[in-house]
Every structure is written in structure tokens, then in C-alpha cells.
Amino acid sequence: MFCAFLYNVVRVTHPRGQYLPRACILQNRRFIGKTIQPGTIEDRCMANNRRHFIIATVLIVICTVLVYWVLDTVLLKPAAAVVEAGPIDNLFDQHIWLIAFLFALVVVFMCYALIVFRARGDEGDGEYVHGNGLLEILWTVVPCFVVVYFAWISTTMLIDLTRPNPDEFVISAEGRQWSWLFTYPETGAVTPDLVLPVDTPIRMDLTSDDVLHSFWVPEFRVKQDTVPGMVTHVRFNPNVIGEYTLRCAELCGTNHGGMLATVRVVSAEEFKLWQSEQLAQRQE
Amino acid sequence: MSLFTLGIARGLLGQVLGMVIGMLLTCAVRILLGWEAWAAEPAWTVGSVCSIIGFLLGVGSLDDWLKWTKGIPTPFHHGPPVDKPAWTRYFSVDYNHKVIGVQYTVWGILLLMVGGTVAMIFRTELARSGLQFLGLDLYNSFIGMHGMIMIFAILLGVGGMANYLVPLMIGAEDMAFPRLNALGFWFNVPGSVLLLLSLFIGGWDAGWTAYPPLSARGPIGYQLFFLGVFAIGLSSIVGSLNLLVTILRMRPPGMSLFRMPIFCWAVFATSLLQLTATQLIGTSFLMVSVQRALGMGFFDPRGILGEVSPMVGGGDPVLFQHLFWFYSHPAVYIFVLPGLGIVSELLPVFSRKPLFGYKWIALSSMAIAILGFIVWGHHMFVSGYNDILRIPFMYATLLVAIPTGVKFFSWLGTMWGGKIHFDTPMLFVLGAISVFLIGGLSGPILSTVPTDFPLHDSYFVVGHFHATMFGGFVFPFFAALYYWFPKVTGRMYNETLGKIHFYIMTPAFWVQTLGQMGVGVMGMRRRIADYDPTLGAGQIEAWHMAVTIAGFAIAFGVMLMLWNFFQNAEVGAAAGDNPWRSRSPEWQIPSPIPEHSFPAPVRVVGEPYDYGLADSGYVTTASPGDD
Numbered sequence: 019m020f021c022a023f024l025y026n027v028v029r030v031t032h033p034r035g036q037y038l039p040r041a042c043i044l045q046n047r048r049f050i051g052k053t054i055q056p057g058t059i060e061d062r063c064m065a066n067n068r069r070h071f072i073i074a075t076v077l078i079v080i081c082t083v084l085v086y087w088v089l090d091t092v093l094l095k096p097a098a099a100v101v102e103a104g105p106i107d108n109l110f111d112q113h114i115w116l117i118a119f120l121f122a123l124v125v126v127f128m129c130y131a132l133i134v135f136r137a138r139g140d141e142g143d144g145e146y147v148h149g150n151g152l153l154e155i156l157w158t159v160v161p162c163f164v165v166v167y168f169a170w171i172s173t174t175m176l177i178d179l180t181r182p183n184p185d186e187f188v189i190s191a192e193g194r195q196w197s198w199l200f201t202y203p204e205t206g207a208v209t210p211d212l213v214l215p216v217d218t219p220i221r222m223d224l225t226s227d228d229v230l231h232s233f234w235v236p237e238f239r240v241k242q243d244t245v246p247g248m249v250t251h252v253r254f255n256p257n258v259i260g261e262y263t264l265r266c267a268e269l270c271g272t273n274h275g276g277m278l279a280t281v282r283v284v285s286a287e288e289f290k291l292w293q294s295e296q297l298a299q300r301q302e
Numbered sequence: 303m304s305l306f307t308l309g310i311a312r313g314l315l316g317q318v319l320g321m322v323i324g325m326l327l328t329c330a331v332r333i334l335l336g337w338e339a340w341a342a343e344p345a346w347t348v349g350s351v352c353s354i355i356g357f358l359l360g361v362g363s364l365d366d367w368l369k370w371t372k373g374i375p376t377p378f379h380h381g382p383p384v385d386k387p388a389w390t391r392y393f394s395v396d397y398n399h400k401v402i403g404v405q406y407t408v409w410g411i412l413l414l415m416v417g418g419t420v421a422m423i424f425r426t427e428l429a430r431s432g433l434q435f436l437g438l439d440l441y442n443s444f445i446g447m448h449g450m451i452m453i454f455a456i457l458l459g460v461g462g463m464a465n466y467l468v469p470l471m472i473g474a475e476d477m478a479f480p481r482l483n484a485l486g487f488w489f490n491v492p493g494s495v496l497l498l499l500s501l502f503i504g505g506w507d508a509g510w511t512a513y514p515p516l517s518a519r520g521p522i523g524y525q526l527f528f529l530g531v532f533a534i535g536l537s538s539i540v541g542s543l544n545l546l547v548t549i550l551r552m553r554p555p556g557m558s559l560f561r562m563p564i565f566c567w568a569v570f571a572t573s574l575l576q577l578t579a580t581q582l583i584g585t586s587f588l589m590v591s592v593q594r595a596l597g598m599g600f601f602d603p604r605g606i607l608g609e610v611s612p613m614v615g616g617g618d619p620v621l622f623q624h625l626f627w628f629y630s631h632p633a634v635y636i637f638v639l640p641g642l643g644i645v646s647e648l649l650p651v652f653s654r655k656p657l658f659g660y661k662w663i664a665l666s667s668m669a670i671a672i673l674g675f676i677v678w679g680h681h682m683f684v685s686g687y688n689d690i691l692r693i694p695f696m697y698a699t700l701l702v703a704i705p706t707g708v709k710f711f712s713w714l715g716t717m718w719g720g721k722i723h724f725d726t727p728m729l730f731v732l733g734a735i736s737v738f739l740i741g742g743l744s745g746p747i748l749s750t751v752p753t754d755f756p757l758h759d760s761y762f763v764v765g766h767f768h769a770t771m772f773g774g775f776v777f778p779f780f781a782a783l784y785y786w787f788p789k790v791t792g793r794m795y796n797e798t799l800g801k802i803h804f805y806i807m808t809p810a811f812w813v814q815t816l817g818q819m820g821v822g823v824m825g826m827r828r829r830i831a832d833y834d835p836t837l838g839a840g841q842i843e844a845w846h847m848a849v850t851i852a853g854f855a856i857a858f859g860v861m862l863m864l865w866n867f868f869q870n871a872e873v874g875a876a877a878g879d880n881p882w883r884s885r886s887p888e889w890q891i892p893s894p895i896p897e898h899s900f901p902a903p904v905r906v907v908g909e910p911y912d913y914g915l916a917d918s919g920y921v922t923t924a925s926p927g928d929d
Contacts, residue, residue: 092820093819093820093823094820094823094824094838094839094841095756095823095824096824096825096837105752106752106753106755106756109750109752109753110747110753110756113746113747113750113753114747116743116746117743117744117746117747120739120743121739121740121743124710124714124735124739125736125739127714127718128714128717128732128735128736131714131717131718131719131720131722132717132722132732135653135717135718135719135720135721135722136721136722136724137654137721137722137723138721140721142654142721143654143655143721143913143914144653144654144655144719144720144721144722144913144914145655145719145720145914146655146656146912146913146914146915147655147656147658147715147719147914148656148657148658148659148660149656149657149658149659149660149662149712149715150658150659150715153659153711153715154659154662154708154711154712157707157708157711158662158704158707158708161703161704161707162704165697165700165701165703165704168700168746168750169693169696169697169700169750172696172750172751172752172753173693173696175752176692176693176696176751176752179752180689228515228519229513229514229515229516229519230513230515230516230619232684232759234759234827236756236825239755239756240755240756241684241755241756241758241759242684242686243684243685243686245603245619245620245685245686246515246603246604246619247603247604247618247619248603248618248620248686250686263834265825265827266827267758267759267760267827268513268759269442269507269508269509269513269516269828269829270516271442271507271508271516271520272438272439272442272507273438274442274829274830275438275827275829275830275831275832275833276832
């Protein structure tokens with residue numbers, strides 16, 4: 019349908035120009051709603067248009083797949099270590115498809131035009147075409163649907179990502195220039211490194227002692243600034259045992275780059291053991 | 303002829319004197335209060351305010367108004383100064399919009415070179431992991447310096463194009479308020495001097511965004527930074543007011559708004575944004591400045607014992623971000639809309655075809671400008687403001703894609719069926735489209751909140767931002783420089799060198815921006831001097847090296863362009879009045895343009911982009927009787 023609209027509007031010269039009389043590249047609108055007799059100028063003109071758009075469409079499809087493949091290969095996301103990474107990475111992937119398609123659409127049409135409609139030493143003018151309202155409405159309205167689709171799925175996903183869970187395990191974190199402190203309310207333990215039980219919904223209550231910082235573990239995807247005088251929240255559910263690095267993501271002064279903390283995701287048993295150790299240390 | 307016949311030398315002297323007077327004033331007040339005479343921060347702050355006034359008095363930008371207060375008449379002088387060489391007018395206060403346009407542009411290019419040099423320094427540092435030669439604090443100052451200097455440079459470039467071109471394009475004799483126009487330019491000089499000076503008195507380490515509480519605790523350099531930005535902001539406000547009045551009131555008979563050259567629409571939209579949003583960055587920076595100087599707790603929640611005076615607390619750091627981005631998001635559109643206007647302006651000329659969907663392109667600029675006011679929250683998706691409000695900001699941000707898409711598709715429609723010529727300006731227009739496409743397409747992934755989480759404050763944002771700035775400003779600006787160089791100088795640049803510049807810079811920029819986005823996806827944060835070499839399966843160093851090499855290639859290309867212009871400004875081949883066969887009014891008059899641009903009042907007789915319509919014209923200076 020897109021192409022059908024396009025070639026109602028866009029007049030096309032033949033690549034070598036000599037086959038078609040000038041009439042062919044003038045108002046194409048006169049073809050609309052008319053039965054075109056085979057073999058006439060109109061017929062050859064329409065066939066020529068159709069040929070350009072068929073070639074362009076094929077190139078767009080090829081280019082889309084190619085761009086997607088390249089981006090998918092070269093963009094190296096960190097490993098995923100939380101449940102939330104699933105939907106986020108899926109949305110990321112949909113975006114990459116959209117990027118690949120739109121990139122192909124514009125670049126193919128642009129390069130095609132640059133090659134086919136280059137001046138070739140001809141000092142004359144191109145076709146006298148001012149535009150087409152129908153086409154403009156089309157490429158205003160169709161993107162609206164794409165926009166609403168992406169906004170809608172992102173909205174539902176965001177609501178899921180931030181929904182409180184009655185079973186969530188709460189840990190407080192405080193950023194300070196240039197280290198982190200984690201407080202476990204259950205035991206009152208305060209540690210410079212973060213230890214998390216696997217497969218448990220976690221809520222971090224974040225704040226800052228001095229300037230802005232930001233809580234970000236690339237493997238956890240989610241991110242949240244820590245603000246002095248305010249408690250912000252971030253929720254995630256780690257599902258892969260391992261060791262990660264928490265990296266401050268908001269410029270916070272001299273050693274911002276070095277404001278790191280080790281994050282260990284451990285099994286439930288190990289976590290219990292660790293907590294009792296912490297409790298014992300506190301009681302000493 | 304002494305040095306002080308040049309206004310700029312008098313201005314700089316005035317700036318130094320103003321600084322000294324301001325400092326002495328501060329000391330005097332402190333002595334009267336019985337305090338220790340010298341305190342660095344208040345002295346520099348008051349000194350900086352006085353230094354801006356000192357510059358304006360020294361350069362002579364306020365002379366006429368001061369004379370008016372005393373009732374002294376100030377006859378308007380046209381042409382170069384009577385008793386001095388003609389070139390001195392470019393270094394002094396001059397009311398001709400063509401001179402002011404050149405002043406803006408040249409000053410902008412100078413700042414572009416300073417900002418680029420700073421970038422090359424820290425890009426070299428980033429080529430390898432580990433710290434090689436920059437300290438952490440200096441690195442932090444440099445990234446902020448690069449950002450803010452480039453913003454100044456872009457605003458100056460925009461001002462240069464708008465001031466030079468708008469009166470010519472609408473066939474006006476000059477801008478509506480020539481004295482205000484000159485003042486608008488001269489604000490920029492003391493502003494940029496303060497910004498550069500700040501690096502030498504401690505710098506500032508919170509980046510160009512200067513978020514408190516960090517910026518409220520940083521070195522004294524911040525005060526100069528804030529006041530420098532304030533001066534540039536004043537320039538934006540008076541400049542945009544002037545452009546709006548010029549566009550609305552000084553068009554010739556027959557030129558309805560939809561018959562203006564499309565660049566004027568872009569400038570109109572940009573000026574609306576500048577006039578209404580710039581106050582917010584001025585306010586937000588002034589508030590931090592006052593917080594530092596007087597201990598008001600605008601953005602400080604707790605109250606800390608500040609270096610200067612104790613804070614009382616009760617403030618909100620997130621509030622600053624709202625105020626700041628309420629300007630600084632529209633600012634992005636202030637930077638790119640004129641650039642996109644240049645693309646729309648040049649495409650029909652080199653495609654020899656009418657602009658496809660003129661009204662749609664014109665109105666899409668307005669739509670982008672209006673949407674620009676309701677999307678600031680997307681810079682703050684993880685800042686901690688109301689969770690639910692992220693959703694409307696996400697919708698609004700994604701909506702920006704629609705008018706932007708209209709522009710892209712209309713550009714394709716313009717090229718389709720044309721007879722396309724590939725002169726250097728056209729190449730840069732095509733480069734702009736390709737680069738702005740990359741910048742635009744990397745936008746939606748940042749605007750949906752869930753995918754923004756991993757990418758926010760990562761190097762992906764750096765890549766996205768540079769692609770929009772290069773595609774929306776730098777490439778079109780270079781296209782404009784090549785395109786109007788023959789009109790400004792009457793000489794033609796070297797076409798081969800221009801093409802070499804293009805073929806070096808464009809692929810290099812693709813590598814740079816895609817490399818920046820790539821390392822961002824790997825987990826590279828922005829604004830860090832050293833990075834973890836194990837990121838991206840150990841590939842990150844190679845990517846950074848590629849980005850650095852590409853950065854140097856871009857710098858080389860820019861030097862090539864400047865050399866090309868420098869070489870040919872006086873001795874290049876004569877360009878003729880209309881080498882591009884354009885229909886725009888400025889090409890119908892001699893190159894270089896005489897003091898009074900048009901020999902007689904201009905009248906509009908046709909459409910601006912009717913390429914391909916035989917025997918049609920756009921403007922004429924002949925009176926109706928001559929027809």
C-alpha cells in the first residue's frame with residue numbers, strides 16, 4: 019500500500035531518459051482512476067515507476083536485514099543477571115529492528131535518488147513537483163501508530179518494573195564521594211560491598227550523603243540516581259549467581275570513575291550464612 | 303594606528319579594569335563590614351559581573367544609548383569607519399548585519415577550534431585504558447569545558463547564519479534593531495573570556511550540566527562559568543527578539559510567511575525557543591551562583607558548611623534539573639533547527655527541483671519547537687522525580703520523531719526526480735542527512751524508559767548527542783560556509799580540497815559516533831577518565847582507539863576547510879554573482895554584497911523554490927511600472 023501511494027505521487031524519469039517522452043514524467047496524478055491502455059505512454063510510465071519502487075523495496079528489505087544483523091553482532095550488551103533484563107533486552111531488540119528498517123528506508127531511497135537522478139552534466143532543471151498532501155499525511159499518521167505502539171509497551175513494562183512486591187527484600191544504600199555503604203535492615207549490618215540472595219525480588223532504598231550518584235550494575239540493566247535528602251527506589255530480581263560491579267553513573271567529582279562496589283549474587287543458603295556472620299560480627 | 307583603535311582591544315581592557323574594580327569594590331565592602339578584606343569567591347564573582355559591563359563600555363556597544371540618555375543625537379553611520387582602514391570594522395562595534403554575521407561566525411569558529419582541541423586532548427587520554435597524562439580533576443574540567451565551549455560555538459554559528467542570511471533572504475535592508483544586534487554579538491566576547499579564564503582559577507568539575515550539589519561545592523571557576531553562560535544567554539535573548547521582529551515586520555510586499563525562504567522558518571522557530579526558554583538556564587545557574595556566594599539553600603537539602611558561608615538547607619537538587627533542562631532540552635532544537643533549515647534550503651538548489659512539501663517542512667519546525675517544551679523530563683528519567691510522570695514525558699519525546707520524520711521524507715521527495723549536482727555544499731548536506739539520521743534513530747531507544755535504564759548516562763548518550771549535533775549543526779554549518787563563502791568574499795573556495803574534507807570527515811564521523819554508541823552499550827559510563835578494559839569482552843580499548851583516530855581525522859578535515867577558506871578569501875577565482883543558480887534574493891545581487899544590499903526595494907513576484915518552472919522569478923527590485 020505504501021508503494022502504491024508513493025507512485026501515485028512521485029514521478030520518475032527513466033535511468034537513461036531517452037525512452038520516455040517528457041509527458042511521461044509530468045503530472046502522474048492524471049493516471050489515478052483511469053484505465054490505462056497497454057502500450058500507451060501512460061502504461062510505460064507506470065511500469066517504469068513500478069520498476070523503481072520494486073527495486074527500492076527489495077533493496078530496503080535486504081538493507082534492513084543486513085543492518086539488523088550488523089547491529090546485533092557488533093553491539094555487545096553486558097551479560098544479563100536479573101529477571102528484568104529479559105523484557106528490557108527484548109524491547110531493545112525491537113528498537114534495533116525499527117532502527118534497521120528506518121535507516122534502510124531513508125538510505126536506500128536517498129542513495130537510489132542520488133544515483134538515478136544525478137545531473138550527468140545536464141544543466142537543466144528537475145521535475146516541477148511541489149509535494150503531495152496525501153503522502154505527507156501518510157508519513158505523519160503511520161509513524162504515530164509506531165510511536166504509540168512503542169510508548170504503550172514501554173509503559174506497561176515500566177509499570178511492571180516499578181511495581182512493589184510484598185515479598186521484596188529491602189536493602190538501603192548510601193552513596194558518598196566515592197564509595198557505597200549498604201545497610202541490611204533485618205540484621206543492621208553495614209557493608210561496603212553488596213551481597214544479594216539469588217531469585218529474590220530486591221528493593222534498594224537509595225540515598226546520598228553528599229552529591230548526586232547513580233546506582234548502576236550494567237548486568238542488572240536498571241539504573242537510579244541517588245539524591246541527597248531524598249530516598250529513591252530501584253527494584254530487580256537477580257537470577258544468576260556471580261560477581262558484578264556496581265558503577266556510579268552520575269558525575270560526582272574527582273574519583274567518579276572509580277566509585278565502584280562489588281556486587282555478589284549468592285545462593286539462598288550462602289546468603290543466610292553471610293547474614294548470620296554479619297550479625298555475629300555486630301554483636302562482638 | 304594604535305591597537306586601541308580596535309573596539310575589541312578596548313573592550314578587553316575594559317573587561318580587565320571592570321574585573322579589578324569589582325574586586326576592589328568587594329574588598330572595600332568587606333573592610334567596611336569589618337571582615338577580612340580578601341575572599342577569593344566573592345571577589346571573582348563581583349569582579350566578573352563588572353567585567354562584562356566593563357567590556358561593553360570599552361568596546362563601545364552602549365555608546366549610542368548612553369548618548370541618548372543625555373539627549374545627544376547619534377546619526378546612523380553606514381559603511382566602513384571614516385578615519386580607519388576598512389577591515390577594522392570587523393573588530394569594532396558595527397551595525398551592519400553582514401558585518402555582525404561575519405563576527406558571529408568567525409568567533410564561533412574560533413571557539414569551535416578551542417573546544418575541538420580540548421576534545422582531542424581527552425580523546426587521546428581515552429584511547430587507552432588507565433590514566434596516561436591527564437589528572438582526574440583536569441579531565442573533569444576538560445569534558446565540561448568541551449561541552450560548554452561547543453555550545454557557545456554552536457550558538458554563535460547559529461547567530462552568524464541567522465544574522466547574515468535572514469535580512470538578505472527576506473530582502474530587508476538590515477535587522478530591525480541594528481544596535482541591539484551589535485550588543486547581542488558583543489555579549490559573547492566577555493562571556494567566552496570568562497569561560498576560558500575559569501579554567502585557570504580552579505576549573506569546574508561537574509560537566510557542562512553543572513548539577514548541584516556538586517557544582518555548589520566545586521572550585522571558584524564555577525562562578526565565572528555561570529556568569530559567562532549568563533552573558534551568552536543575554537545574547538541569545540536579544541538576538542532572538544531582533545530576529546523575530548525582523549521576520550515578522552520587515553518582509554517586503556508579497557512575501558507571505560509561506561513564501562519566505564525555508565531557512566527563515568527554521569530561524570523563526572529557533573528564535574521563539576531562544577526568547578522563551580533561555581531565561582531558565584540563566585535562572586538555574588544564577589541560583590547556584592547565589593547559593594554559593596550568599597549561602598541560600600535553593601538546591602541544598604541538608605545544609606552543609608560551605609566553603610564560603612554555611613548553607614541553610616531546605617532545597618532540592620532535582621529542582622535544579624527541572625529548571626536546567628527546561629532550557630537545555632529546547633536548546634538542542636535551537637542548535638539543530640537552523641541546521642535542518644540549511645538542509646531544506648540547499649537541497650532544492652542542488653536538486654534543481656522545488657522543495658517537496660514546503661508548508662509541511664515549515665510547520666514541522668514549529669511542531670518540533672513546541673514539542674521541545676514538554677520533553678525535558680526525559681533527561682531525568684532516573685533522577686527520582688515522580689515515577690508516573692515519566693510516562694507522559696516518554697510519549698511526548700517519541701512524538702518528536704513525527705515532525706522529524708516529515709522532514710526526512712520531504713527531503714527524499716525533494717531529491718527524487720531531480721537533477722542532482724554534487725558540489726561540496728551539497729555533499730555536506732547529504733552528510734548532514736546521513737549523520738542526523740543516525741542521531742535521530744538512536745533517539746527512540748533512549749526515550750522509552752525501560753531501554754533508557756541501561757543507556758542513561760552511558761557513552762551511548764554521548765554518541766547519540768554528537769550525531770544530532772553534527773548532523774543538525776556541524777555538517778549543515780559547514781555546508782553553509784562552503785555555500786555562502788562565494789557570496790561573502792566574492793571568491794570561490796578550492797572545490798577539490800572541499801571534497802577531500804568531506805570524504806575524510808563523513809566516514810570518520812560515522813566511525814566516531816557508532817563507536818561511542820557501541821562502547822556505551824558495552825557499559826562504558828560517560829564522564830569517566832579511565833575505564834574498565836574488560837568491558838565488551840575486552841574489545842572496548844580497540845573501539846576507543848578507533849573513536850580517537852576518527853576524532854583526529856575530523857579535526858584534520860576541519861583544518862583543511864579553514865585553510866581552504868583562508869587561502870581563497872582574497873585570491874581565489876572570482877565566483878560570480880550566482881554560481882549555484884539559486885533563486886534566493888541574496889544571489890540576485892553582486893558578490894561580495896555592497897553596503898546597501900539591495901539597490902531598490904524588493905518585491906516578491908513568485909514562489910521561492912520554483913526550479914523547473916520556466917520563466918518564473920522569486921523576487922525583483924524593479925518597480926511594478928518596469929514590468
